[in-house]
Amino acid sequence: VVSKSTGLDYSMIAGYGQDDKVCCYTGLRAILDTEKPKYTAVCILTDREEVGFDGISGMQSQIFDTFVLEMLEKTGNTKPSSLNKTYSNTKALSADVDAAFNPNFAYAFEKNNTAYLGKGISLVKYTGARGKSGASEAPAEFVAEIRKIFDAENIKYQACELGRVDKGGGGTIALTLANRGMEVLDAGVPVMGMHSPYEITSKVDVYNAFKGYR
Numbered sequence: 001v002v003s004k005s006t007g008l009d010y011s012m013i014a015g016y017g018q019d020d021k022v023c024c025y026t027g028l029r030a031i032l033d034t035e036k037p038k039y040t041a042v043c044i045l046t047d048r049e050e051v052g053f054d055g056i057s058g059m060q061s062q063i064f065d066t067f068v069l070e071m072l073e074k075t076g077n078t079k080p081s082s083l084n085k086t087y088s089n090t091k092a093l094s095a096d097v098d099a100a101f102n103p104n105f106a107y108a109f110e111k112n113n114t115a116y117l118g119k120g121i122s123l124v125k126y127t128g129a130r131g132k133s134g135a136s137e138a139p140a141e142f143v144a145e146i147r148k149i150f151d152a153e154n155i156k157y158q159a160c161e162l163g164r165v166d167k168g169g170g171g172t173i174a175l176t177l178a179n180r181g182m183e184v185l186d187a188g189v190p191v192m193g194m195h196s197p198y199e200i201t202s203k204v205d206v207y208n209a210f211k212g213y214r
Contacts, residue, residue: 049172093186110161123159127186
């Protein structure tokens, strides 16, 4: 299915599977545009997020650990604790889409704590459903650090949740990174009509997501 510009001013994108292709695209473009970073920068493109992160291509597999261990070995870090220490010094953005407010299904959203199309990349401090089942919560200090960077770089962002309590909600791969000891914050593109045949995003949000990841 071909993505198309939509809206009276063509400010939006309509297309199938933007969850999570839109974050993969912006994340990949950002890492390719990053030259000589001060610290090692990695973009992870992983699979099976909707079904529990398992399998060889999921974030629960050992393939990413193996990749990091190989990098450590090439730099002479072969102590058994090297991997865990590396993860504890790692900061990550979980590039996953967020649910944008849909007036046709307003009951599923908390209007004061939801993402809106055209207001920038969404920052989700904590996720989870049914209370806090499957939740991951970013440290307040890390959220402040990211916001400071975004403010300095004039990146448009909004803070939100993944839907109204017990109506919306959901998890991302953030908890698999947090369980490894990383500081991680969900940051992604708001999507209206998530999981529908034709999902809608704002070009403003897509561009600010790219700038944020970069």
